[in-house]
Amino acid sequence: MTGALSTLRERWGPGIVRLGVSGSDGRTPGGRDAAVSMGALALAPLPGDAGHGQGSATGTPDTDPDATRTSTGFRALDGLIGGLPRQGTVAIVGGPSSGATTLTLRAVAEAQASGAIAAWLDLPGRFDPLEAAGRGVDLRWLVVVRPARSADGLRIVGSLLASRSIDLLVLDLPPRMPTDQAGLVRQLAAQARRVGGRVLAIGSGSLTPVIRDALAESSHLRLALAHRDWLRVGREVVGQRVTVTVEKDRAGAPGRATEIEIRYQPDGERATAVSRLLDAAGRETGPPGRRASIPLAGSITDLSPPVVPARIEPDHRPTPDALPPSPLEPSAASTGRQVAITAIHAGRAGRSAVGARERP
Amino acid sequence: MGVMRGQPLGSAHALAPEAAFLDAHPDHYREVLEAALETLLAVTPAVEGPAEPTDPAFGRILLGIEGLERLWGDEAAITRLALATACAILPGIPRAGIGNTRFGSSVAASVEASIPLGDASVEAAWLAPQPIGYLPADADTHGRFRRFGLTRIGDLAALPRSAVVARFGQHGGTLHDLALGLDARPLRPRRPVERLRAQLELESPIDGTEPLRFILHNLCAGLCAQLVARGAAVTTATLTLTLEDATEPGPEVVQHLPEPVARPDPIERLLLARLDQMTLSGPIAHVALELDGRAPGAGQQLTLFEPQAARADQFAWELAALAIRFPGQLWRTSVGDPEAPRHDERVHWEPVAL
Amino acid sequence: MSPHYHRLPTIDVVPDDRGWPARVNWRGQDLDVEVCGQWRIDEPWGRPIRRDYFQLRTLDPALLVLVFHDRLDDSWHLERLYD
Numbered sequence: 001m002t003g004a005l006s007t008l009r010e011r012w013g014p015g016i017v018r019l020g021v022s023g024s025d026g027r028t029p030g031g032r033d034a035a036v037s038m039g040a041l042a043l044a045p046l047p048g049d050a051g052h053g054q055g056s057a058t059g060t061p062d063t064d065p066d067a068t069r070t071s072t073g074f075r076a077l078d079g080l081i082g083g084l085p086r087q088g089t090v091a092i093v094g095g096p097s098s099g100a101t102t103l104t105l106r107a108v109a110e111a112q113a114s115g116a117i118a119a120w121l122d123l124p125g126r127f128d129p130l131e132a133a134g135r136g137v138d139l140r141w142l143v144v145v146r147p148a149r150s151a152d153g154l155r156i157v158g159s160l161l162a163s164r165s166i167d168l169l170v171l172d173l174p175p176r177m178p179t180d181q182a183g184l185v186r187q188l189a190a191q192a193r194r195v196g197g198r199v200l201a202i203g204s205g206s207l208t209p210v211i212r213d214a215l216a217e218s219s220h221l222r223l224a225l226a227h228r229d230w231l232r233v234g235r236e237v238v239g240q241r242v243t244v245t246v247e248k249d250r251a252g253a254p255g256r257a258t259e260i261e262i263r264y265q266p267d268g269e270r271a272t273a274v275s276r277l278l279d280a281a282g283r284e285t286g287p288p289g290r291r292a293s294i295p296l297a298g299s300i301t302d303l304s305p306p307v308v309p310a311r312i313e314p315d316h317r318p319t320p321d322a323l324p325p326s327p328l329e330p331s332a333a334s335t336g337r338q339v340a341i342t343a344i345h346a347g348r349a350g351r352s353a354v355g356a357r358e359r360p
Numbered sequence: 361m362g363v364m365r366g367q368p369l370g371s372a373h374a375l376a377p378e379a380a381f382l383d384a385h386p387d388h389y390r391e392v393l394e395a396a397l398e399t400l401l402a403v404t405p406a407v408e409g410p411a412e413p414t415d416p417a418f419g420r421i422l423l424g425i426e427g428l429e430r431l432w433g434d435e436a437a438i439t440r441l442a443l444a445t446a447c448a449i450l451p452g453i454p455r456a457g458i459g460n461t462r463f464g465s466s467v468a469a470s471v472e473a474s475i476p477l478g479d480a481s482v483e484a485a486w487l488a489p490q491p492i493g494y495l496p497a498d499a500d501t502h503g504r505f506r507r508f509g510l511t512r513i514g515d516l517a518a519l520p521r522s523a524v525v526a527r528f529g530q531h532g533g534t535l536h537d538l539a540l541g542l543d544a545r546p547l548r549p550r551r552p553v554e555r556l557r558a559q560l561e562l563e564s565p566i567d568g569t570e571p572l573r574f575i576l577h578n579l580c581a582g583l584c585a586q587l588v589a590r591g592a593a594v595t596t597a598t599l600t601l602t603l604e605d606a607t608e609p610g611p612e613v614v615q616h617l618p619e620p621v622a623r624p625d626p627i628e629r630l631l632l633a634r635l636d637q638m639t640l641s642g643p644i645a646h647v648a649l650e651l652d653g654r655a656p657g658a659g660q661q662l663t664l665f666e667p668q669a670a671r672a673d674q675f676a677w678e679l680a681a682l683a684i685r686f687p688g689q690l691w692r693t694s695v696g697d698p699e700a701p702r703h704d705e706r707v708h709w710e711p712v713a714l
Numbered sequence: 715m716s717p718h719y720h721r722l723p724t725i726d727v728v729p730d731d732r733g734w735p736a737r738v739n740w741r742g743q744d745l746d747v748e749v750c751g752q753w754r755i756d757e758p759w760g761r762p763i764r765r766d767y768f769q770l771r772t773l774d775p776a777l778l779v780l781v782f783h784d785r786l787d788d789s790w791h792l793e794r795l796y797d
Binding site: 112113114115116117127128129130132133139140141142143144145146147148152153155156159160163165166337338339340341 | 424458460464469547668674679690694708
């Protein structure tokens with residue numbers, strides 16, 4: 001709440017924001033409007049990110065062919081490219097530990113938070129639901145396609161796109177994909193454009209040239225990820241810095257680059273991050289884990305445009321916003337002062353039941 | 361003596377033959393605790409405590425006491441009032457303790473202490489000398505603590521987390537967190553905070569709905585976070601605008617939600633869509649947003665209003681049709697027990713089928 | 715669909731004298747590794763688990779993986795590719 005109020009105060013100057021809790025006096029606001037149908041209203045677009053004090057996107061609205069964009073999940077990257085377009089094909093290329101999967105998972109999570117249903121064509125067979133959930137992906141609105149043959153997989157997801165059952169398709173392309181499927185990749189991209197869907201294609205650097213070319217032709221945004229250095233605590237690697245370069249962008253100039261930071265939650269903490277998600281959905285799985293405040297070795301080179309805040313923030317928060325704050329964020333208050341009363345205490349004083357016998 | 365809750369009577373008798381065995385009256389226990397919880401609502405709206413006698417936490421009541429100083433005085437005064445209220449209804453001599461977290465306050469109640477206000481490190485420092493038996497672990501784990509020579513909570517906290525996880529599994533990591541004062545589980549109030557309201561007085565009135573979107577986004581996010589932290593979700597949102605030079609509040613949008621919502625996005629969407637249909641006759645000088653919250657009843661889980669829900673059927677049918685043509689190639693995944701040591705227990709893969 | 719897809723894949727590991735990974739085979743390439751972290755999990759009850767986990771880093775390509783040695787059947791598995 002403090003962050004939201006600060007944002008408002010920064011934007012509106014000394015405007016006074018007052019909080020209050022209405023009493024239980026039964027007061028109801030006057031002039032109630034009639035309830036309106038939910039379905040159509042639920043599809044109304046959200047406010048854009050521009051104007052939230054983070055600086056404007058580099059793409060100007062009148063040159064951007066897409067109506068709205070969703071966050072990549074990384075603020076520095078959003079500042080560079082203005083988020084990901086809701087339609088069309090985006091290629092995310094990088095080596096095996098370049099952060100391409102994390103970026104894609106975060107983008108899926110952000111899209112789902114805006115109402116998208118997604119499919120993941122898992123040709124390499126490496127989709128990890130726990131990692132996905134830990135990065136904020138809502139597995140309820142995701143289908144994973146693991147086909148026996150990649151051509152079948154492309155047909156399956158093509159059907160999902162054509163029927164508009166999904167809004168977002170992730171194509172995880174393996175290095176040794178048969179070249180005769182280049183045409184199918186192009187068809188998928190074209191179909192996405194026709195139906196207003198979106199494709200995120202993850203490709204490692206060693207894609208077969210024919211497939212790589214098909215992807216290059218079909219995508220209107222291409223991001224290349226390169227590992228820069230590891231973040232370590234002692235000997236343990238806890239994350240990495242990644243350079244993201246815009247290799248192609250129909251809405252802007254290529255060659256721009258920025259740096260993002262990816263934090264890896266150790267297995268136990270990844271599990272507890274997921275537990276927090278389940279807690280938000282109403283299932284008790286115990287206390288959430290912590291996120292360590294890790295001092296970084298060396299300086300961070302900020303390649304972002306000046307409008308973006310210079311400090312690159314780690315961004316692996318899972319959405320939705322409904323989660324309670326991490327207990328280890330330095331500025332986070334405690335969850336609140338609490339009084340506990342132990343009413344039945346098998347202790348020194350007072351009557352207490354040692355054993356109990358149920359009446360038959 | 362080794363006698364524990366839930367133990368068969370024969371075992372308990374064998375351990376403590378001299379013990380007095382009393383008849384149980386769970387209905388009466390439930391009524392008494394319900395009465396105590398209801399009465400404590402007069403002290404604070406944030407009261408949590410299971411009324412079901414079979415619940416392991418039965419007999420422990422948590423009260424959120426932030427922001428009550430103006431009503432009742434300092435924390436000590438609030439606690440005295442709560443205790444007096446509880447004593448008037450509950451048998452025995454209830455004990456109270458104050459903490460920054462759920463776990464901390466529970467331990468504090470056992471020793472009738474007050475943990476200083478502060479962050480996790482403060483909580484951890486206070487917990488450190490307390491017996492490790494306060495940690496919520498099974499008898500086997502406590503036995504292993506003893507064998508490792510861990511007798512105080514601080515003994516566990518001093519160990520590297522990776523070592524604790526390696527020796528005690530993922531639950532050990534959870535206990536390690538508690539030992540470090542890390543317990544962000546929110547208090548889930550028995551009754552919802554009825555309404556939360558935020559108002560913004562604008563020094564420079566704004567024109568149109570575009571700048572209003574920004575304000576609404578932040579007000580929604582802030583209020584939703586408050587409600588969710590209290591274990592509630594939104595059922596009604598009321599947006600009231602006051603125009604410049606107006607003598608009374610102006611256009612108002614009251615939006616009822618089909619299902620309780622714990623996220624700001626759907627609320628924003630709906631309010632903005634309603635605003636788009638309105639014509640404002642002047643600049644806006646004052647914005648007020650009120651969210652009505654509701655907490656789940658016992659055993660009830662709130663569903664969340666999501667845009668995807670409207671297309672769930674179509675999605676499911678399309679998947680089923682494809683699964684007929686391509687059997688065994690479409691999968692739904694879910695997280696099982698995220699703390700299970702085995703991968704196949706942490707995640708579940710279900711083939712899509714009719 | 716074979717349930718094998720949902721089990722963790724094996725990985726070729728050459729251990730050193732301590733039994734720690736010294737080299738791994740990644741997509742046909744033999745790569746020297748640095749052990750960044752290691753821990754043991756022993757869960758004797760239920761379905762027993764006796765595993766030694768290793769977080770491994772390679773130089774070129776820059777790779778970070780989590781592997782484990784299953785001491786029950788002396789096999790090596792890739793649990794996680796950090797990407």
